[in-house]
Amino acid sequence: MGEKTITVVLGTQWGDEGKGKVVDMLATNADVVCRCQGGNNAGHTVVVGEKHYAFHMLPSGIVNPACTAVIGNGCVVHIQQLMDEIKQAEVAGLENWQDRLLISNRAHIVFDLHQTVDGMQESGRGKDLIGTTKKGIGPAYSSKATRSGLRMGDLLGDFDAFAARFQKLVDYYKKHYDGLEVDINKEMNLYKGYAELLRPLVVDTIPYLNKAIQSGKTVLVEGAQSNILDIDFGLYPYVTSSNCSVGGVCTGLGIPPHVIGDVYGVVKAYLTRVGSGGFPTELFCEQGDLLVNRGHEYGVTTGRKRRVGWLDMVMLRYSQMINGFAAIAITKLDILDVFDEINIGVAYNLDGKKITDSFPATDEELKRVKVEYLTLPGWKTNTESVRSFNDLPEKAQAYVLKIQELLGVPVKWIGVGQARASIIELF
Secondary structure, three states: OOOOOEEEEEEOOOOOOOHHHHHHHHHOOOOEEEEOOEOOOOOEEEEEOOEEEEEOOOOHHHHOOOOEEEEOOOEEEOHHHHHHHHHHHHHHOOOOHHHOEEEEOOOEEOOHHHHHHHHHHHHOOOOOOOOOOOOOHHHHHHHHHOOOOOEHHHHOOOHHHHHHHHHHHHHHHHHHOOOOOOOHHHHHHHHHHHHHHHOOOEEOHHHHHHHHHHOOOOEEEEOOOOHHHOOOOOOOOOOOOOOOOOHHHHHHHOOOHHHEEEEEEEEEOOEEEOOOOOOOOEOOOHHHHHHHHHHOOEOOOOOOEOEEEOEEHHHHHHHHHHHOOOEEEEEOHHHHOOOOEEEEEEEEEEOOEEEOOOOOOOHHHHHHOEEEEEEEEOOOOOOOOOOOHHHOOHHHHHHHHHHHHHHOOOEEEEEOOOOOOOEEEOO
């Protein structure tokens, strides 16, 4: 049996690290690329030549015409929005996806009512907004956990049974959310059509992946969201509803741990986040505005302006402990090209105690930490056309090497622009 044929790409921070670019690069040599968790609350931008793709549910590797894309059992899928995304990708240049997209029959369905409820829940939180994308992801995972959800396999099975279970789901939500309106007949007519549309794509992906691994095929797993948004390890409750750390790969695809090879972490050269909650290295000044504008820090899925700050090594060390990265990719280094000085948060001080690796479990604690910074000189040079590490300005090299030293994990790639070619490979 093929061993360690699976490569995993994960986010290390608050998401939006540029995972899509790294996945797209690795997928050029992959046979299969998978999503193991989340839904269309993810946003991955891939630029290939003149073609710009904005992926939310589709694995980014689908751009490679020789690659099969798998949406695993750990994912939740809004069918209409997946179809809309496919249409937009076709306009951008995606070809022959019908022969290369597989959806697990165990993946749960996100209904419109989940999205409506998501909005109701968020508006009911007052000023303590989680920052949900309102794509229905949390309510869909809630339905899964309470065993009232419906899966792709249910949709393709006995449709009367599917309709009866949908009625029960609607009744449950109507009981708890005043004003929720669902036209059940209209919904079921839609889903009858979806069933026939999806029938060729929905399979048991577990034996498919098992055979791919046994035959030595190259399998790539694309994490959505990130470690600090993980339902268990993230800054709860400002988290997503799935496990976006390495453990979610096994449970979200049905594969054994021993087949996982290299796990790569993607690190933005600075830090961003959306939504509420603590952010120790956040910038509220002209430097922050400069990061937003230079980095185009607006969400792919929501268009929301992101909060920005300096790199946080406490967060990265915590992510490393959980995921065990073989190496990291540092993205968007070029955004820092104009700064006179660049800070790195190297430690927290919480109630007089120095913390270097344990990320606070509660938002209340995170808001109280004081950050200890290391200040490095900026390089004040455009790096966008650089393609080798030695050609980077010395101060940019020093910044990268300092991150490597502080994290204790080698830097394998450095991103210096949006395009597929804008990458420096170190080894």
